[in-house]
Amino acid sequence: MSMQITTTHSAIPTDDARLAEILSNPGFGTHFTDHMFTVEWTPAEGWHDARITPYGPITLDPAAAVLHYAQEIFEGMKAYRHPDGSVWAFRPEANAERMVRSSGRLALPELEVEDFVQAVTELTRVDERWVPDGEGEKSLYLRPFMFASEKFLGVRPAEHVTFMVIASPAGAYFKGGVKPVDLWLSEDYTRAGRGGMGAAKTGGNYASSLVAQQEAYAQGCDQVVFLDAQEGRYVEELGGMNMYFVYDDGSIVTPETGTILEGITRASIIELAGKMGHPVTERRFAIEEWQEGVASGRITEVFACGTAAVVTPVGALKTAHGDTPAPAGAELTMKIRQALVDVQFGRAEDTFGWMRRIV
Numbered sequence: 001m002s003m004q005i006t007t008t009h010s011a012i013p014t015d016d017a018r019l020a021e022i023l024s025n026p027g028f029g030t031h032f033t034d035h036m037f038t039v040e041w042t043p044a045e046g047w048h049d050a051r052i053t054p055y056g057p058i059t060l061d062p063a064a065a066v067l068h069y070a071q072e073i074f075e076g077m078k079a080y081r082h083p084d085g086s087v088w089a090f091r092p093e094a095n096a097e098r099m100v101r102s103s104g105r106l107a108l109p110e111l112e113v114e115d116f117v118q119a120v121t122e123l124t125r126v127d128e129r130w131v132p133d134g135e136g137e138k139s140l141y142l143r144p145f146m147f148a149s150e151k152f153l154g155v156r157p158a159e160h161v162t163f164m165v166i167a168s169p170a171g172a173y174f175k176g177g178v179k180p181v182d183l184w185l186s187e188d189y190t191r192a193g194r195g196g197m198g199a200a201k202t203g204g205n206y207a208s209s210l211v212a213q214q215e216a217y218a219q220g221c222d223q224v225v226f227l228d229a230q231e232g233r234y235v236e237e238l239g240g241m242n243m244y245f246v247y248d249d250g251s252i253v254t255p256e257t258g259t260i261l262e263g264i265t266r267a268s269i270i271e272l273a274g275k276m277g278h279p280v281t282e283r284r285f286a287i288e289e290w291q292e293g294v295a296s297g298r299i300t301e302v303f304a305c306g307t308a309a310v311v312t313p314v315g316a317l318k319t320a321h322g323d324t325p326a327p328a329g330a331e332l333t334m335k336i337r338q339a340l341v342d343v344q345f346g347r348a349e350d351t352f353g354w355m356r357r358i359v
C-alpha cells in the first residue's frame with residue numbers, strides 16, 4: 001500500500017431502508033455509492049492528493065482537455081460478496097495492467113498497478129454496505145477512469161490528469177434468465193483500425209460504436225458485431241464484448257486481430273475452457289467461417305463475454321445480405337458461464353488464484 005489516502009466520510013450516507021430498496025433491484029449504472037476516490041497528477045508532483053470523499057458532481061473547467069480531445073481511459077470490474085459475507089475482487093491487477101497499457105496509447109500518465117488496486121480496494125471497504133449479497137448474481141460494479149483535466153485547448157498530452165473510482169451496485173445482467181442476443185453485422189462502420197485505439201479501453205471507441213449500435217436496434221438486434229477495418233472480413237468483437245465460437249469437436253476459437261480489446265473475461269475463459277478439456281485457439285476468424293460453420297452444423301455454439309454479462313449466448317447474425325440462424329445450442333456456453341460465476345461468487349474453488357479478498 002503506497003498511496004496516502006485521506007478519507008472524508010459522507011455526513012448524509014444513504015439510510016438503511018433506502019439502501020435495501022436499491023440493492024433489491026439495483027439495475028445497472030444508475031445508483032452510486034456514498035463515496036468516490038480521486039487522485040491527481042502533474043508532471044512536477046506526480047500522483048498526489050489521493051482522497052476518498054462523499055460522492056458528488058465534480059467541477060471541471062469548460063476548457064478541460066478531455067471535453068475537447070477525449071483523452072480518457074477507463075476500466076470496468078466487479079466486487080463480489082461470498083456466502084460467508086466476505087467481499088472479493090476478480091483479477092484486479094489484470095484491470096490495473098490493462099489501464100497501464102491504455103494510458104500508454106492515450107499518452108496519459110501511468111498509474112502503478114498497486115495504486116490502482118489500493119484505490120478500488122479502499123473505496124470498496126468504505127462503501128462495503130453497498131456490496132449486495134451474491135444472490136441472483138448481484139455485485140458492486142467498480143468504474144476506475146482517468147481523464148485530461150488540464151485547462152488548455154492546445155493539442156498535446158495534458159499536464160493535469162485526474163484518476164477516479166466510482167462504484168455502482170449491479171443486478172443480474174439478464175433478468176428472467178440468460179437469453180441469446182441477436183447480432184447485427186456492421187459493414188458501414190468499424191470500431192478500430194491498424195495503429196488506432198482498438199486495444200485501449202477508451203471512451204472514444206464507445207463514441208464511435210454508438211451509431212452502429214443504433215443501427216442494430218433499428219434492425220431488431222440487441223448488439224452490433226464489428227469486422228476488421230482493413231479487409232472488412234475478420235470478426236473483431238461487439239461494442240463491449242469479445243466473441244467465442246464452439247465447434248462440434250469441442251474445440252473453441254476466439255478472434256485475434258491486434259485491434260480487439262482484450263477482455264479479462266476473454267483471457268479467463270481461455271484458461272478455464274482449456275482446463276475443462278476444450279482447447280481455445282486465438283486466430284483471425286472470417287465472417288464466412290461463422291456463416292458456413294453454423295449452416296453446416298460444425299459450429300454448435302457462439303457466445304460473447306465481458307465483465308457486465310459474464311457470458312451470453314449469441315443467437316442469430318443479421319446482415320444486409322441475409323441472416324445466419326442461431327447455432328444449435330448453448331450447452332458448453334452455459335457450463336463455462338457457470339464455472340466462471342461460481343469462482344467469482346465463491347461457490348467453487350479458485351484454482352487459478354484469481355480472487356483477491358477486499359473485506
Ligand SMILES: *Cc1c(COP(=O)(O)O)cnc(C)c1O
Binds near residue numbers: 076307308
Ligand atoms: C471492456 C471491454 C470488453 C470486455 O472486457 P472485460 O475485461 O472482459 O470486461 C470487450 N470489448 C471492449 C471494446 C471493451 O471495452
